[in-house]
Amino acid sequence: MNKPRRALLKVIVLGDSGVGKTSLMNQYVYKKFSQQYKATIGADFVTKELQIDDKLVTLQIWDTAGQERFQSLGSAFYRGADCCVLVYDVNFKVSKGYDDGNCSVRRDGNDNVITADPVDPDAFPFILFGNKIDGGSSRMVSEKKAREWCASRGDIPYFETSAKEGYNVNEAFLCVAKMALEGE
Ligand code: GTP
Ligand code: MG
Secondary structure, X not given: OOOOOEEEEEEEEEEOOOOOHHHHHHHHHHOOOOOOOOOOOOEEEEEEEEEEOOEEEEEEEEEEOOOHHHOOOOHHHHHOOOXXXXXXXXXXXXXXXXXXXXXXXXXXXXXXXXXXXOOOOOOOOEEEEEEOHHHHHHOOOOHHHXXXXXXXXXXXXXXXXXXXXXXXXXXXXXXXXXXXXHHO
């Protein structure tokens, strides 16, 4: 029997407030960037279609709120996810982090990049984006450190991105789509 040619894949984007989650999605889907910060409230999704080999893939990308007072997504939200994108800002040494009881993403204060503790880590694949690499000398986390961290967590794929300049954004989300498709 032929495999289905279409797939609807659910991707969730997590990370601390202000790291650029919404900006990455806007750059990927609409090719737009705004300097202005407008905090996401709750969770909402955008869709993007792309072709992978002979398959038409629809990514349903869920943007979430990094701000603590808006974090109450519930486990049902994670359960259906095919891939989970963790975003951090390479220019920040310490950040408050993200925690909603199901998954926490935070910088650990030393030189590890972040810790991510999903309640059920086997349920979906993870990928890490180090965003805002256009910041130049303000960079606090080296690419080497980030890659070491990913290697120590079972080889989590890692991409350095700039939502502002559109750098590596397509490549990073293509990897997300492929991972999500594999895990389907
Ligand atoms: P919450 O919705 O609060 O969780 O934040 P967020 O992670 O969605 O961050 P958002 O995309 O709103 O971006 C926060 C700020 O960082 C905005 O002022 C953006 O313009 C800026 N920003 C996002 N991505 C980049 C980037 O790649 N480079 C630079 N220089 N600024 C960025
Ligand atoms: Mg946002």
